[in-house]
Amino acid sequence: xxxxxxxxxxxxxxxxxxxxxxxxxxxxxxxxxxxxxxxxxxxxxxxxxxxxxxxxxxxxxxxxxxxxxxxxxxxxxxxxxxxxxxxxxxxxxxxxxxxxxxxxxxxxxxxxxxxxxxxxxxxxxxxxxxxxxxxxxxxxxxxxxxxxxxxxxxxxxxxxxxxxxxxxxxxxxxxxxxxxxxxxxxxxxxxxxxxxxxxxxxxxxxxxxxxxxxxxxxxxxxxxxxxxxxxxxxxxxxxxxxxxxxxxxxxxxxxxxxxxxxxxxxxxxxxxxxxxxxxxxxxxxxx
Amino acid sequence: xxxxxxxxxxxxxxxxxxxxxxxxxxxxxxxxxxxxxxxxxxxxxxxxxxxxxxxxxxxxxxxxxxxxxxxxxxxxxxxxxxxxxxxxxxxxxxxxxxxxxxxxxxxxxxxxxxxxxxxxxxxxxxxxxxxxxxxxxxxxxxxxxxxxxxxxxxxxxxxxxxxxxxxxxxxxxxxxxxxxxxxxxxxxx
Numbered sequence: 001x002x003x004x005x006x007x008x009x010x011x012x013x014x015x016x017x018x019x020x021x022x023x024x025x026x027x028x029x030x031x032x033x034x035x036x037x038x039x040x041x042x043x044x045x046x047x048x049x050x051x052x053x054x055x056x057x058x059x060x061x062x063x064x065x066x067x068x069x070x071x072x073x074x075x076x077x078x079x080x081x082x083x084x085x086x087x088x089x090x091x092x093x094x095x096x097x098x099x100x101x102x103x104x105x106x107x108x109x110x111x112x113x114x115x116x117x118x119x120x121x122x123x124x125x126x127x128x129x130x131x132x133x134x135x136x137x138x139x140x141x142x143x144x145x146x147x148x149x150x151x152x153x154x155x156x157x158x159x160x161x162x163x164x165x166x167x168x169x170x171x172x173x174x175x176x177x178x179x180x181x182x183x184x185x186x187x188x189x190x191x192x193x194x195x196x197x198x199x200x201x202x203x204x205x206x207x208x209x210x211x212x213x214x215x216x217x218x219x220x221x222x223x224x225x226x227x228x229x230x231x232x233x234x235x236x237x238x239x240x241x242x243x244x245x246x247x248x249x250x251x252x253x254x255x256x257x258x259x260x261x262x263x264x265x266x267x268x269x270x271x272x273x274x275x276x277x278x279x280x281x282x283x284x285x286x287x
Numbered sequence: 288x289x290x291x292x293x294x295x296x297x298x299x300x301x302x303x304x305x306x307x308x309x310x311x312x313x314x315x316x317x318x319x320x321x322x323x324x325x326x327x328x329x330x331x332x333x334x335x336x337x338x339x340x341x342x343x344x345x346x347x348x349x350x351x352x353x354x355x356x357x358x359x360x361x362x363x364x365x366x367x368x369x370x371x372x373x374x375x376x377x378x379x380x381x382x383x384x385x386x387x388x389x390x391x392x393x394x395x396x397x398x399x400x401x402x403x404x405x406x407x408x409x410x411x412x413x414x415x416x417x418x419x420x421x422x423x424x425x426x427x428x429x430x431x432x433x434x435x436x437x438x439x440x441x442x443x444x445x446x447x448x449x450x451x452x453x454x455x456x457x458x459x460x461x462x463x464x465x466x467x468x469x470x471x472x473x474x475x476x
Contacts, residue, residue, distance in 0.1 A: 010327060011327055011328075184349070187349060205346055205350045206346070209342060209345055209346040209349065212342075212345065213342040213345075216338060216341070217338060217342075220334075220338060221334070228330075236323060236327060237323070237325070237329055237330045238330060240327045240330065241328075241330040241331050241334070244331060
């Protein structure tokens with residue numbers, strides 16, 4: 001997707017400074033790690049919903065870690081310490097790509113799981129504890145992690161095949177549609193008796209729009225890039241879209257940064273756990 | 288992603304490009320930018336405008352749905368417990384406190400109740416206060432309670448899980464709301 005030579009392409013690749021990648025990577029790593037540790041340590045948070053949020057945060061942690069590590073390798077390669085085409089570097093690159101792919105798919109699966117969990121909570125609230133037991137939750141999470149890991153390895157191994165890319169894009173579009181449908185359906189039915197309260201309806205609409213809008217805004221450019229590579233690699237308009245690849249990756253990474261704010265930090269219990277953890281660590285350093 | 292090399296390399300590109308290259312991108316034929324009819328970033332602009340329009344459209348659609356009403360849910364489940372009135376407290380709504388603050392309540396008494404599946408008997412106080420909790424997603428207790436608050440045909444007498452804090456930050460706008468008192472759950476907000 002790079003131009004053949006700088007002279008012949010009017011759409012030069014837009015470069016994002018490595019420091020921006022580092023900052024986003026480190027901050028999102030810290031946030032998501034905090035969420036994972038908080039959910040694990042607090043027994044009150046050992047419920048299906050928090051397990052899914054923790055899984056989302058864990059996938060985001062892996063993504064941030066891998067991306068930051070990749071940036072480090074790019075920096076070293078630029079400086080000359082690493083050989084770009086070396087055998088071990090390529091293997092390492094494949095490993096990092098697999099981890100990134102796994103965390104992307106895992107994030108999407110976690111969003112799906114969170115949406116389904118909320119759906120069951122609302123529409124089958126009476127039987128929620130029978131439907132969503134902790135054992136089932138663990139089984140679901142196990143299935144998600146294993147399938148993401150296996151798919152990621154397969155995808156990177158057989159990346160040349162267009163079928164893999166098509167599957168990836170179709171998976172994304174279908175997940176997006178399901179999430180959209182679930183949330184809008186929940187919203188519609190939750191609003192049935194709240195017609196009078198305009199203020200609340202505004203807030204509900206705003207929350208849902210933010211939830212879904214951020215997801216779409218961060219993920220869709222990257223997937224459109226994949227589609228464009230498959231569909232029109234030689235078209236100049238498509239090339240100009242592809243030249244913004246690094247910006248799209250920044251958007252993808254910033255979603256890992258924003259996720260905790262949308263899902264995790266809105267729980268008072270979780271925030272309470274954070275405060276306790278941070279005060280405990282302060283106390284430990286002081287003593 | 289995808290560190291596969293293209294054929295013959297990409298030429299004099301100074302960029303560290305070993306991750307961002309795809310094997311099937313044919314680098315031998317340059318992409319010609321001669322004679323473009325539209326602006327060269329038209330796909331980019333079109334995509335972002337389309338996405339913005341979609342998000343705004345979704346926002347207005349959701350807001351409109353609340354004004355015109357939404358289709359009825361038709362799932363009905365018999366209530367397995369005695370139907371009682373829900374108590375809900377929302378400090379941000381001017382509906383007045385329905386119950387004393389949680390600290391004044393006996394925490395061992397369960398006030399979690401369900402609505403009878405009869406829409407004509409909506410509790411108006413809860414009706415006005417109920418939807419406030421709809422988007423407080425953070426707590427499982429609250430999610431169970433909102434199912435009751437939203438007055439579906441199914442009365443939801445859910446045993447809320449044991450969680451120590453129930454107060455939720457409802458929206459990204461940051462207005463805290465107090466949650467319902469759940470059966471068997473502790474209220475600490």
